[in-house]
Amino acid sequence: MNDRSNSRDTRDLVFAATLAAFAERGFHGASMRDIAKRAGVVSSNVYHYSQSKSDLLVELLKKANYDHLNAVEWALSAAGTAPAERLHTAVGAYVGYIVDHPLEALVAHSELRYLGEDDRKRLVVARDRLESIFENIVDEGVRTGAFTTPHGHGATRAVLTMCSGVAQWYRSDGPLTRDEIAAQYADYALGVVGAC
Amino acid sequence: MNDRSNSRDTRDLVFAATLAAFAERGFHGASMRDIAKRAGVVSSNVYHYSQSKSDLLVELLKKANYDHLNAVEWALSAAGTAPAERLHTAVGAYVGYIVDHPLEALVAHSELRYLGEDDRKRLVVARDRLESIFENIVDEGVRTGAFTTPHGHGATRAVLTMCSGVAQWYRSDGPLTRDEIAAQYADYALGVVGAC
Amino acid sequence: MNDRSNSRDTRDLVFAATLAAFAERGFHGASMRDIAKRAGVVSSNVYHYSQSKSDLLVELLKKANYDHLNAVEWALSAAGTAPAERLHTAVGAYVGYIVDHPLEALVAHSELRYLGEDDRKRLVVARDRLESIFENIVDEGVRTGAFTTPHGHGATRAVLTMCSGVAQWYRSDGPLTRDEIAAQYADYALGVVGAC
Amino acid sequence: MNDRSNSRDTRDLVFAATLAAFAERGFHGASMRDIAKRAGVVSSNVYHYSQSKSDLLVELLKKANYDHLNAVEWALSAAGTAPAERLHTAVGAYVGYIVDHPLEALVAHSELRYLGEDDRKRLVVARDRLESIFENIVDEGVRTGAFTTPHGHGATRAVLTMCSGVAQWYRSDGPLTRDEIAAQYADYALGVVGAC
DNA sequence: CATGAATGAGAGTTCATTCAT
DNA sequence: GATGAATGAACTCTCATTCAT
Numbered sequence: 001m002n003d004r005s006n007s008r009d010t011r012d013l014v015f016a017a018t019l020a021a022f023a024e025r026g027f028h029g030a031s032m033r034d035i036a037k038r039a040g041v042v043s044s045n046v047y048h049y050s051q052s053k054s055d056l057l058v059e060l061l062k063k064a065n066y067d068h069l070n071a072v073e074w075a076l077s078a079a080g081t082a083p084a085e086r087l088h089t090a091v092g093a094y095v096g097y098i099v100d101h102p103l104e105a106l107v108a109h110s111e112l113r114y115l116g117e118d119d120r121k122r123l124v125v126a127r128d129r130l131e132s133i134f135e136n137i138v139d140e141g142v143r144t145g146a147f148t149t150p151h152g153h154g155a156t157r158a159v160l161t162m163c164s165g166v167a168q169w170y171r172s173d174g175p176l177t178r179d180e181i182a183a184q185y186a187d188y189a190l191g192v193v194g195a196c
Numbered sequence: 197m198n199d200r201s202n203s204r205d206t207r208d209l210v211f212a213a214t215l216a217a218f219a220e221r222g223f224h225g226a227s228m229r230d231i232a233k234r235a236g237v238v239s240s241n242v243y244h245y246s247q248s249k250s251d252l253l254v255e256l257l258k259k260a261n262y263d264h265l266n267a268v269e270w271a272l273s274a275a276g277t278a279p280a281e282r283l284h285t286a287v288g289a290y291v292g293y294i295v296d297h298p299l300e301a302l303v304a305h306s307e308l309r310y311l312g313e314d315d316r317k318r319l320v321v322a323r324d325r326l327e328s329i330f331e332n333i334v335d336e337g338v339r340t341g342a343f344t345t346p347h348g349h350g351a352t353r354a355v356l357t358m359c360s361g362v363a364q365w366y367r368s369d370g371p372l373t374r375d376e377i378a379a380q381y382a383d384y385a386l387g388v389v390g391a392c
Numbered sequence: 393m394n395d396r397s398n399s400r401d402t403r404d405l406v407f408a409a410t411l412a413a414f415a416e417r418g419f420h421g422a423s424m425r426d427i428a429k430r431a432g433v434v435s436s437n438v439y440h441y442s443q444s445k446s447d448l449l450v451e452l453l454k455k456a457n458y459d460h461l462n463a464v465e466w467a468l469s470a471a472g473t474a475p476a477e478r479l480h481t482a483v484g485a486y487v488g489y490i491v492d493h494p495l496e497a498l499v500a501h502s503e504l505r506y507l508g509e510d511d512r513k514r515l516v517v518a519r520d521r522l523e524s525i526f527e528n529i530v531d532e533g534v535r536t537g538a539f540t541t542p543h544g545h546g547a548t549r550a551v552l553t554m555c556s557g558v559a560q561w562y563r564s565d566g567p568l569t570r571d572e573i574a575a576q577y578a579d580y581a582l583g584v585v586g587a588c
Numbered sequence: 589m590n591d592r593s594n595s596r597d598t599r600d601l602v603f604a605a606t607l608a609a610f611a612e613r614g615f616h617g618a619s620m621r622d623i624a625k626r627a628g629v630v631s632s633n634v635y636h637y638s639q640s641k642s643d644l645l646v647e648l649l650k651k652a653n654y655d656h657l658n659a660v661e662w663a664l665s666a667a668g669t670a671p672a673e674r675l676h677t678a679v680g681a682y683v684g685y686i687v688d689h690p691l692e693a694l695v696a697h698s699e700l701r702y703l704g705e706d707d708r709k710r711l712v713v714a715r716d717r718l719e720s721i722f723e724n725i726v727d728e729g730v731r732t733g734a735f736t737t738p739h740g741h742g743a744t745r746a747v748l749t750m751c752s753g754v755a756q757w758y759r760s761d762g763p764l765t766r767d768e769i770a771a772q773y774a775d776y777a778l779g780v781v782g783a784c
Numbered sequence: 785c786a787t788g789a790a791t792g793a794g795a796g797t798t799c800a801t802t803c804a805t
Numbered sequence: 806g807a808t809g810a811a812t813g814a815a816c817t818c819t820c821a822t823t824c825a826t
Contacts, residue, residue, distance in 0.1 A: 010810080010811090025224075025310075026222060026223075026224055026309075026310065027222075027225075028221075028222055028223075028224035028225040029223075029224040029310060031794080031795065031796080032795080032796060032797080033794085033795085033796090041810095041811075041812090042811070042812055042813070043796085043797090044797080044798075044799085044811085044812065044813075044814090045810075045811055045812070047796095047797070047798080048809075048810065048811075052796080052797080053796065053797095110306060113222075114221075114222065114225060149383070149384075149387075151380050151383075154372075154377075154380050154384075155384060157361070157365065158358045158361070158381065158384045159358075161357065161358050161360075161361030161364070162354045162355075162357050162358035162361070162388075164357075164361075165353070165354070165357030165358070165360075165361075168357075169353070176350075181350075184347050184350050185354065187345070187347075188345075188350075188351060188354045188388045191345075191387035191388045191389070191390055192358075192384045192387045192388055193387070194387055206785080206786090227819075227820065227821080228820080228821060228822080229819085229820085229821095237786075237787095238786070238787055238788075239821085239822090240786080240787065240788075240789095240822080240823080240824085241785075241786055241787070243821095243822075243823080244785070244786080248821080248822080249821065249822095402789080402790090417616075417702075418614060418615075418616055418701075418702065419614075419616075419617075420613075420614055420615075420616035420617040421615075421616040421702060423815080423816065423817085424816080424817060424818080425815090425816085425817095433789095433790080433791090434790075434791055434792070435817090435818090436790085436791065436792075436793090436818080436819075436820085437789075437790055437791070439817095439818070439819080440788080440789065440790075444817080444818080445817070445818090502698060505614075506613075506614065506617060540784075541775070541776075541779075543772050543775075546764075546769075546772050546776075547776060549753070549757070550750045550753070550773065550776045551750075553749065553750050553752075553753030553756070554746045554747075554749050554750035554753070554780075556749075556753075557745070557746070557749030557750070557752075557753075560749075561745070568742075573742075576739050576742050577746065579737070579739075580737075580742075580743060580746045580780045583737075583779035583780045583781070583782055583784070584750075584776045584779045584780055585779070586779055586784060588736075588779070588782060588784050595806060598806080598807090619798075619799065619800080620799080620800060620801080621798085621799085621800095629806095629807075629808095630807070630808055630809075631800085631801090632801080632802080632803085632807080632808065632809075632810095633806075633807050633808070635800095635801075635802080636806065636807075640800080640801080641800065641801095
């Protein structure tokens with residue numbers, strides 16, 4: 001009855017439950033019993049799949065951050081060299097990931113601060129790499145005159161903040177499709193850097 | 197010795213401590229003892245100034261939301277009628293408030309979700325009015341052709357999200373002045389709506 | 393109703409309950425709920441009187457160790473200079489304390505090991521001073537030929553171990569009085585060091 | 589590969605681990621996972637070798653108590669009839685066992701109290717027999733005038749307590765050999781009963 | 785106005801133990 | 806013989822809150 005596929009299933013259930021609980025109530029607002037109940041197990045059993053509540057968050061964020069990074073890098077690998085095109089592609093992929101994984105993006109964005117310093121430092125590596133990708137694109141655009149903003153760094157940060165906000169309102173039953181949202185935000189981003 | 201001005205001081209200390217605690221640890225992560233310790237009082241004494249932990253948050257957010265709204269309305273009352281100018285002014289005031297009150301803005305943005313439905317509904321009134329101010333400006337700009345974005349509603353939301361993000365990184369000892377930041381974000385906003 | 397004397401009473405009740413619980417079940421075997429129940433309070437209230445379970449033990453042992461030390465020093469201050477008389481007096485006082493406070497002596501002897509290193513180090517200071525008192529008496533006796541044992545150090549340890557054992561069997565309704573027991577053990581001790 | 593000798597090995601590992609764990613942390617302070625980890629197995633596997641944690645302790649104490657008893661009886665079977673010689677021999681063997689098996693002696697002495705009444709009653713049989721051996725020797729010595737103590741019963745108890753204490757400080761890398769320690773304690777014992 | 789004592793609920797976590805594989 | 810999954814009870818400790826003084 002409790003074969004290997006079943007235990008893999010339980011593990012997945014636990015992490016899915018964790019994600020839902022953290023997204024709905026926040027890290028401190030969600031209890032281990034909340035999580036266990038959502039996963040249909042007893043709370044002590046959650047500790048077979050992670051060492052602590054913090055560890056659950058770490059596991060979640062590790063995957064989310066790297067997946068987010070990979071999504072953008074993968075998209076860029078098929079893009080040309082023009083900064084405008086690259087920014088459009090990068091923002092589209094960035095927002096696309098958020099629309100595909102709104103809970104992950106929401107939790108990654110808002111609960112990271114509740115981790116201890118060590119875990120946090122290791123986790124921001126992926127996030128920092130993601131930011132530097134955008135930074136480089138914007139810098140290149142500014143250098144070549146494709147983007148007219150005099151504040152490349154600030155503009156990059158503004159773009160990423162703006163995009164991350166999608167996780168806060170996106171509902172899958174909303175009026176806009178994933179690609180429409182991605183395209184709109186890509187346009188907004190070009191506006192921010194002055195590529196119009 | 198314990199005259200009214202003294203108790204007024206304590207009251208202020210308590211709310212300042214609450215703000216700091218919620219900003220640093222979040223609503224659920226901050227305890228009443230945290231708050232009391234920061235204010236230099238005993239935790240049961242906090243209950244002389246509010247009925248509950250939730251009530252502390254409500255008081256904080258009520259003031260923050262209305263102050264934010266008022267700051268924008270006051271600035272607009274001195275602005276002309278051109279949509280671009282009005283948007284520039286509104287965004288500048290919106291960001292200006294955040295720079296002036298980063299903790300309030302941070303807490304208002306991220307902890308509202310932890311209130312009960314009734315409190316939340318009453319509080320979002322001010323926020324909704326603030327959003328509709330921007331909405332109206334953008335609509336007018338689109339109508340008159342001053343703004344070229346085909347997605348006025350989405351652009352407004354993007355602008356506000358982008359601006360709210362300032363609360364997450366602003367430090368008073370950073371390299372940019374309050375007005376420089378406000379001006380930059382006003383420019384970004386004009387870019388988003390296609391006013392360049 | 394909850395006046396100062398009452399709260400002092402509660403504090404005493406809590407520590408008396410702690411002593412009984414640790415004596416009966418050991419440090420790890422006794423739970424905070426055990427202790428609270430014996431004291432007639434709710435378990436969270438125990439934390440008003442100590443910071444942790446370990447802290448309860450520390451407080452208990454601190455008092456017990458210093459009381460034990462003081463009892464011996466006080467008795468010796470009225471004794472003469474002959475090693476045999478001094479040893480008789482010291483052992484009598486040492487055992488007398490144990491008979492008067494068997495639970496304290498039992499817990500101090502058997503639960504010290506469960507404390508963290510820092511607390512333990514600070515607590516053994518009193519115990520070490522007590523041991524060195526006996527050490528010095530025995531050394532003096534050996535030096536002057538009053539005691540014939542060739543193993544003064546080992547004999548001292550044997551004497552103290554032997555005496556500490558009283559805590560394990562003494563019952564106040566037993567056949568022997570406090571002073572009879574003390575006198576017997578004083579005699580045993582003289583036998584161990586070869587003072588007969 | 590997993591033949592009988594191998595499982596015998598595992599069994600021994602488990603009981604050795606149990607002994608070490610109980611000696612270091614006490615019965616209640618040691619967990620089944622502690623024990624299993626020390627033995628290099630998984631905790632559920634420990635239940636192949638005993639029915640419960642209490643049962644582990646029972647098995648340990650059963651063997652320790654009978655071995656201790658046998659060591660003393662065996663030594664006495666080669667001794668003469670003089671009470672002094674017999675006491676010297678008995679104490680030497682008693683302490684010799686402790687030096688040879690300090691962990692067993694320590695656990696047997698300090699953790700017996702945590703067993704249920706039934707198990708405890710069955711286990712103290714061996715201990716009581718051991719005590720009565722000493723009791724008889726001392727009684728005989730007192731009767732014949734070889735021992736001058738007027739408190740034979742108390743002296744016996746004092747001797748045994750004193751000897752049991754060896755388990756608390758003995759380290760195999762200490763300055764004294766097994767036989768030196770045994771001889772010293774035999775001398776102390778003769779001093780206690782007044783055989784000098 | 786301010787405090788310390790008190791409480792019941794619930795937090796995260798560990799426990800000994802069982803069982804199917 | 807050995808494992809990992811699972812459980813329910815219990816653990817230490819913290820929580821928000823109340824109340825008499």
